[in-house]
Amino acid sequence: MSGRSAGGRPSQRADARRNATRITEAARTTFASQGPEASLIEIARTAGVGSATLYRHFPTREALLAAVYQQQIEELAAGARTELTESASPWEALVTWLHAVAFHLATHRGLKGLLISRYEDQAELFTQCRRTLCEAATELLTAAQDCGAVRRDVDAYRMLKMVSAVVLANEQSGDDDEIDLLLGLVIDGLRRHDDPRSEAATP
Amino acid sequence: MSGRSAGGRPSQRADARRNATRITEAARTTFASQGPEASLIEIARTAGVGSATLYRHFPTREALLAAVYQQQIEELAAGARTELTESASPWEALVTWLHAVAFHLATHRGLKGLLISRYEDQAELFTQCRRTLCEAATELLTAAQDCGAVRRDVDAYRMLKMVSAVVLANEQSGDDDEIDLLLGLVIDGLRRHDDPRSEAATP
Numbered sequence: 001m002s003g004r005s006a007g008g009r010p011s012q013r014a015d016a017r018r019n020a021t022r023i024t025e026a027a028r029t030t031f032a033s034q035g036p037e038a039s040l041i042e043i044a045r046t047a048g049v050g051s052a053t054l055y056r057h058f059p060t061r062e063a064l065l066a067a068v069y070q071q072q073i074e075e076l077a078a079g080a081r082t083e084l085t086e087s088a089s090p091w092e093a094l095v096t097w098l099h100a101v102a103f104h105l106a107t108h109r110g111l112k113g114l115l116i117s118r119y120e121d122q123a124e125l126f127t128q129c130r131r132t133l134c135e136a137a138t139e140l141l142t143a144a145q146d147c148g149a150v151r152r153d154v155d156a157y158r159m160l161k162m163v164s165a166v167v168l169a170n171e172q173s174g175d176d177d178e179i180d181l182l183l184g185l186v187i188d189g190l191r192r193h194d195d196p197r198s199e200a201a202t203p
Numbered sequence: 204m205s206g207r208s209a210g211g212r213p214s215q216r217a218d219a220r221r222n223a224t225r226i227t228e229a230a231r232t233t234f235a236s237q238g239p240e241a242s243l244i245e246i247a248r249t250a251g252v253g254s255a256t257l258y259r260h261f262p263t264r265e266a267l268l269a270a271v272y273q274q275q276i277e278e279l280a281a282g283a284r285t286e287l288t289e290s291a292s293p294w295e296a297l298v299t300w301l302h303a304v305a306f307h308l309a310t311h312r313g314l315k316g317l318l319i320s321r322y323e324d325q326a327e328l329f330t331q332c333r334r335t336l337c338e339a340a341t342e343l344l345t346a347a348q349d350c351g352a353v354r355r356d357v358d359a360y361r362m363l364k365m366v367s368a369v370v371l372a373n374e375q376s377g378d379d380d381e382i383d384l385l386l387g388l389v390i391d392g393l394r395r396h397d398d399p400r401s402e403a404a405t406p
Contacts, residue, residue, distance in 0.1 A: 154388065158384065158385060158388070161372050161373075161385065162368075162369075162372070162385060162388060162389075164372055165365075165368035165369055165371060165372030165385070166365075166368055168368060168371045168372060169364050169365070169367055169368035169371060170364075181361070182361060182364065182365060182368070185357065185361070185365060185389065185392040185393070186365075186388065186389065186392055187392075188391075188392040188396075189388040189389055189390075189391040189392030189393075190388070190392075191396070193391075193394075193396040
């Protein structure tokens with residue numbers, strides 16, 4: 001399959017991609033400030049496209065909300081790679097990123113909840129997003145394990161589950177400091193400690 | 204105030220207490236097997252008391268469900284003291300008890316959820332139960348901290364919150380092995396590790 005056969009000249013398709021991104025970004029800001037019932041016409045206007053263009057890319061409000069959710073997850077995953085490059089050590093990269101994940105989950109639970117409660121058939125979106133996040137987490141975790149900072153018997157899936165557990169436990173209070181504190185406890189649980197006395201004490 | 208002035212002779216009051224306990228125990232078994240809509244008449248029969256006695260002690264189904272919930276929490280709290288006496292070390296007592304708390308939460312979430320969703324004004328019951336559990340947890344935690352097994356910067360409230368977080372995160376799967384595994388991670392996070400290298404690596 002050549003790119004052209006998919007429809008339109010390359011520059012047209014690049015334009016379309018740019019528009020889609022612009023719309024998703026406008027939607028993100030607008031949904032964040034005005035809630036999920038924000039006017040789609042206003043989103044189109046903010047994105048600098050016509051309503052027809054918005055509806056061509058996102059035929060329903062659900063599609064637009066799902067795109068916003070997916071974009072956030074992809075950014076979060078991309079952040080893992082950035083941390084790994086820029087942090088002083090894989091351990092620091094992991095710690096920083098896990099706090100970012102917790103912050104994301106605490107801030108955007110509403111959107112996920114909305115997608116689950118209002119729309120059916122988002123299973124594929126969530127599976128895809130979970131995979132994206134797990135891949136990013138695995139990369140960071142493996143690096144931290146390889147340098148001896150993190151125990152080997154934890155996988156990325158469980159590590160993320162613990163982060164999500166901490167956020168869930170603080171859902172009602174929404175207290176960021178408390179989330180950070182409990183997450184610190186989880187992170188300490190991930191560390192590799194070579195203390196044979198403690199190992200022996202584990203039942 | 205003498206005991207007698209509260210109404211009835213001491214033996215009558217002792218009888219009443221015994222009846223109340225017998226009813227709560229029968230209710231616990233019956234609710235567990237038949238759900239919260241189980242026949243109150245059958246519960247009275249199982250307890251070996253008449254319906255009038257049941258209603259005198261528990262005028263509403265809500266009161267009986269609340270009593271069952273409170274009894275479970277009190278048993279769990281009493282279990283902390285038993286562990287502390289019978290375990291090989293305060294650390295082992297703490298670990299065993301935290302697993303028991305997780306098991307309790309995973310098994311009885313339904314009852315708490317029901318009390319919250321169906322009945323209002325249970326705030327006092329939950330506050331009281333949380334306090335009971337926190338006191339028991341504090342006793343175990345302090346003993347484990349005093350013998351140097353557990354870090355000093357964790358309090359009982361947060362420790363219990365983490366247990367509850369683990370259970371919440373596995374609510375849909377209800378997988379006990381997974382709960383144990385994640386709880387193990389939390390428990391490792393509680394341990395006191397004197398590894399200066401790791402301390403320094405914490406951002």
